[in-house]
Amino acid sequence: MKLSHGVLLGVSLVLLTACSKGPSDSEVKAVLQAEADKLANLTSFAGLDMKVELHKVTVHGCEEARTDVYRCDVEVDSTAPIVGRSVERTNIMLAKTEAGWIPAN
Secondary structure (H helix, E strand, O other), rough: HHHHHHHHHHHHHHHHHHHOOOHHHHHHHHHHHHHHHHHHHHHHHHOOOOOOOOEEEEEEEEEEOOOEEEEEEEEEEEEEEEEEEEEEEEEEEEOOOOOOEEEEE
């Protein structure tokens, strides 16, 4: 009997994970890192080193703002020039596309 409860619990967890909406921590981190890298590339032409290092990104929740666009509450642990290391919590908008997640307005 205990085995069947364990199997049922495992299947339930898999189904709940598969139905979760919004991007994962790693997906948000990838989007933010790509945007930070774009900024660093633009500023490098001016002789500035604006490289941002993302240590950890934690998604605290997402809600669908419109079809395939999510407003997410995220916490970002990063190190940036001038500012140094900091942990900031903010809301971001991301859109789900066939190519993956991208910033949205």
